[in-house]
Amino acid sequence: xxxxxxxxxxxxxxxxxxxxxxxxxxxxxxxxxxxxxxxxxxxxxxxxxxxxxxxxxxxxxxxxxxxxxxxxxxxxxxxxxxxxxxxxxxxxxxxxxxxxxxxxxxxxxxxxxxxxxxxxxxxxxxxxxxxxxxxxxxxxxxxxxxxxxxxxxxxxxxxxxxxxxxxxxxxxxxxxxxxxxxxxxxxxxxxxxxxxxxxxxxxxxxxxxxxxxxxxxxxxxxxxxxxxxxxxxxxxxxxxxxxxxxxxxxxxxxxxxxxxxxxxxxxxxxxxxxxxxxxxxxxxxxxxxxxxxxxxxxxxxxxxxxxxxxxxxxxxx
DNA sequence: GAACCGTGGCG
DNA sequence: TCGCCAAGGTT
Numbered sequence: 001x002x003x004x005x006x007x008x009x010x011x012x013x014x015x016x017x018x019x020x021x022x023x024x025x026x027x028x029x030x031x032x033x034x035x036x037x038x039x040x041x042x043x044x045x046x047x048x049x050x051x052x053x054x055x056x057x058x059x060x061x062x063x064x065x066x067x068x069x070x071x072x073x074x075x076x077x078x079x080x081x082x083x084x085x086x087x088x089x090x091x092x093x094x095x096x097x098x099x100x101x102x103x104x105x106x107x108x109x110x111x112x113x114x115x116x117x118x119x120x121x122x123x124x125x126x127x128x129x130x131x132x133x134x135x136x137x138x139x140x141x142x143x144x145x146x147x148x149x150x151x152x153x154x155x156x157x158x159x160x161x162x163x164x165x166x167x168x169x170x171x172x173x174x175x176x177x178x179x180x181x182x183x184x185x186x187x188x189x190x191x192x193x194x195x196x197x198x199x200x201x202x203x204x205x206x207x208x209x210x211x212x213x214x215x216x217x218x219x220x221x222x223x224x225x226x227x228x229x230x231x232x233x234x235x236x237x238x239x240x241x242x243x244x245x246x247x248x249x250x251x252x253x254x255x256x257x258x259x260x261x262x263x264x265x266x267x268x269x270x271x272x273x274x275x276x277x278x279x280x281x282x283x284x285x286x287x288x289x290x291x292x293x294x295x296x297x298x299x300x301x302x303x304x305x306x307x308x309x310x311x312x313x314x315x316x317x
Numbered sequence: 318g319a320a321c322c323g324t325g326g327c328g
Numbered sequence: 329t330c331g332c333c334a335a336g337g338t339t
Contacts, residue, residue, distance in 0.1 A: 030335040037325075037334090071323030071334095078337085108337045128335045148318080149336090177335065186333060187328065220323075229323050267322090 001168075003195035004175030007182065011035065012042060013118075014174070020094035020119035022046055027111045027118075028079045033070050035181070041068055052083040053092050059282025064269060065236050073232055077268055078106025096120040109150075117173050123166040125158050126173035130180025135161070137184060137202035143210040144186065227251050227260035232269060235280050241273040 012018065013026035025045055029038040045066060049055040055063065060080045067076035082104040086094055094115065095101055101112035113124040127150045135158060136142040163169045183194050191197050191207070202208070220226055230250040235242055251257040261278070264270040271281040 027335065032322095032334055032336055033324080034326080034334050069324060071325085072336085074322065075337085106337065110336060114335070126335090129333090130335070174335095181335080218321080223321090225322055225324095232323090263322095 001171055001175050004171070004178055008175070008178050009035075009182075012039070012046075018119075019051075020096075020115065021050075021052055023119035024082070024094050024111075024115050025079065027114050028075050028082075028106060029070060031075060031111070032072060037070065041066070041070055049083075051092065052086040052094065055080060055083040056087045059280075060268065061271070061280030061283035064232070064280050065283070068236070069233075071229075073269055074267060075106060081105040082107065094119065096122065098122070098124060114173075117170040121167050121170045123162065123164075123169040124173075125155055125162060126177070127155065127158055128177060130177045130184075131158065131173070133186060134176050134180045134184045137189075138196060138200050141201035141205050141208070143202060143208065146210065224256065224260045224263065227256055228264055228269075231257075231261055231264060235270060235278060238279075239283070241277040241279040241284060244276045244278070247278065 008014070011026075013023050022042075026038065026042055029042055029045075048066065049058075058080075060077055063076040063080040064073050067073050070076075085104055086092060090100070095104075096116060096119070098112045098116050101107050101115050102109070104112075107115075110126065110128050113126045114128070116122040117124045117126050129145070132145045132150060132154065135154070136145055139157060139161075161172075163172050179194070179196075183190050189207075191200070191203050194200065194203075197203055227250075231247055234247060234250060247261065248254075248257065251260075261270065265272060265278075268281055270278050273279050273284065
């Protein structure tokens with residue numbers, strides 16, 4: 001904790017003026033995403049939506065668009081749904097209880113514990129990849145976590161180390177996370193700069209490699225995930241509906257492309273506009289989204305008309 | 318428990 | 329170049 005007081009990064013969600021909503025937003029964005037990439041999006045996000053009610057008042061597609069290239073865009077959808085739930089069921093304030101946080105969409109064990117601790121200074125066991133790695137090396141002498149998710153034994157061990165005082169516990173958790181992010185890193189740990197190197201079981205053992213067969217990285221190139229990302233990138237950049245023909249340009253394999261597009265629609269990340277165009281969910285004017293007000297003659301060339309209708313205010317009541 | 322879900326940087 | 333990794337969560 002002395003090391004943290006001296007070396008911690010000045011991150012916006014750690015400042016005294018950070019709100020619980022800001023902490024929650026940061027935790028969503030930081031899931032599997034590096035801090036440096038989150039920072040600019042976090043700033044613009046909170047400037048535009050400083051409270052849950054502001055985000056809930058806009059369509060989910062705007063959240064997906066503002067998410068940019070952070071990756072895993074379902075998080076944007078979940079964050080929007082969480083904002084809506086917070087408004088509807090919690091009076092617009094982010095709950096402080098772990099059980100209530102855990103019930104929010106996109107909030108799992110880690111995020112619930114993190115928000116309770118960092119936003120409300122509750123005493124919770126915060127076990128992210130950093131904490132798991134640091135404690136695994138320090139107390140068990142293991143280079144990297146062996147299991148994909150924290151075990152019961154890991155939780156018990158972490159709870160034993162956690163300070164009894166809630167305020168101290170919250171700081172201890174963020175301090176261990178920071179140590180893992182800056183010093184006790186996965187690839188090239190800087191043990192010479194580590195404040196607890198003298199007590200590290202892994203270092204004492206000569207930093208042995210631990211074979212973790214369970215955590216093989218997932219492939220990406222050529223997968224549906226890559227195709228989904230390419231399709232969504234086109235839709236984010238276009239304020240109006242995008243004709244199917246333009247989406248066909250991003251990936252040659254028709255079968256895989258259609259499967260990815262169908263999955264995006266099923267996930268609620270993409271909304272069909274008529275039969276031959278698509279848009280981010282809820283982002284179009286109602287007249288163009290339903291197509292019900294379109295004259296029969298306009299349907300002759302739907303691929304091109306759909307995009308134009310959104311620009312055309314003349315038929316909007 | 319396994320599979321799936323984006324994106325970019327780094328060693 | 330390419331596998332690994334990054335404040336995970338849901339199905």
